[in-house]
Amino acid sequence: MRSSPIAGTSPIRVRIAPSPTGPLHIGTARTALFNFLFARHHQGTFILRLEDTDQARGSLAFEKDILDGLHTLGITWDEGPAVSGEEARGPHAPYRQMERLPLYAEAASDLLARDLVYPCYCLPDQLDADRKLAEAEHRPPRYVGRCANFTPEERKVREAASLAAALRFRVPENTLVGFDDLIRGHVEINTDALGGDFVLVRGDGSPLYHFTVVVDDVEMEISHVIRGEDHLSNTPKHILLFRAMGHEPPVFAHLPLILNPDRTKMSKRKSQTAVGDYLAQGFIREALVNYLALLGWSTGSEDEILGMDELIRRFDLDHVHQAGAVFDRERLEWLNGQWVRRLDPDELVDRLRPFLEADAVAGRIDRMPPDGQIRALVPLVRERLPTLGAITDQVGFLFVDHVAIDPAMLVPKRWDAATALDGLAAAREVIADVGRVSFEADELEPLLRSLAERRGWKAGDLFMAIRVAVTGRTATPPLFDTLVALGYEQALHRMDRAIGVLRAAASATAT
């Protein structure tokens, strides 16, 4: 039973609230995308809030990775934190939780004044012992409430002993908390399953996730919380807090999880999870966005190549799935190829350049081709790039000073070494002749074909020998275009070298 996608009449405000404890995760990107699409589709507001209260694990480098990654994917926010000189955007600034501490302190003292929350002096060791005991007795772990009913005097004694007090929220007993999830339908959880009174503020005064998320969602007037299903069981805690603070909870929508191949929650251990890594390998943003949108959502039709505008136009929450989806890299690669082929040629040059530059720096190629040369290669490579990073794999041989040639590969299956030598020498002369006038694919092909015909060779065999001679490989873009891309001088030079290699190998076997 699903409620209408948009409950109430208040303006739509959604958020992505990443925690900078790691690089931008595929799952975070997908959640961000769904929130973004939902906001854009309904002319709502999309907010980025940094949940950086875990100072031990968080870092600025991760924060930058997350922001940059979202930006690269085209997931832009209407309200968000100050970044690198730029001021925070939006009426609810700041958007970084560590800069919002006074808000949490204020909310906490209010709850404390109303006795909805109480100081807890339990030590971590005690809590651990409680948990272990519960486990041994096969009881669900739950806070025993040791500090729940101290008198003011009892508290004073502990404070005098300068015991650090965490703040715990009083969870009502045996109460059903229900909500209508836009994706799951009606969900009901008994408060007894919540593990007892939970901590809102650490002993050192720093606020915890369950607390900050609610304070901020209230203050930022979030209308819809669209997040991963891993938060479903936590939702009653949040609802209790919303009510304690005198607010109706927002509408919830819990997305299915993205899964490892073994169907567990996608994790770094078992999958590549960093968006940056996919980008670095040459998956392009259009493909990533298209793929992520289709993980757990569908148009309801059979269309699947969808750009951002199209996604915004068609996105809705009621076509979101309930079951988790395995991340399938092969399908991503296919989609990436689809989008690479759709790129404007000049745009493709721009996107290819950084990959070639990186490979030049890494020494995988000896020189960086000028833009004109990359542009000329576009028709040859665009159908052969599952990722942009594959460019050097495809045509790197054009930009190296020496290609390593395996003499065995120079001899096609139907040929022997002598034929190969003969064929390469004859082809060398044909190529040399053509080049004296002009060096065009259209001219090379018929002449080399007729050479093969005259000598009774299969054209494919001759072409393969030449291919290996000039590229060192058996799989390349079309041969004649490749020869032209190589240039007359270089093509002849490589033919001569290959002939030399073959001769040397032949005499070595002879002796």
Place this chain on the structure above:
RNA sequence: GCCCCCAUCGUCUAGAGGCCUAGGACGCCACCCUUUCAAGGUGGAGAUCACCGGUUCGAAUCCGGUUGGGGGUACCA
């Protein structure tokens, strides 16, 4: 353990009681195209709709149970 969620080809999915002899896509296999590799085209294999029971003239679709899987259960987010 307890609580919650989920369940259609290997994978992503279409499917809102008769349109389903369960459709599409990725991957796989063949063939066509072809100088190799791709791309493209055509075709194929691949799902007793997890299982059992019910409701109904009729169920992949509704209900109940079972099984299986996942998530949550922190002074992490």
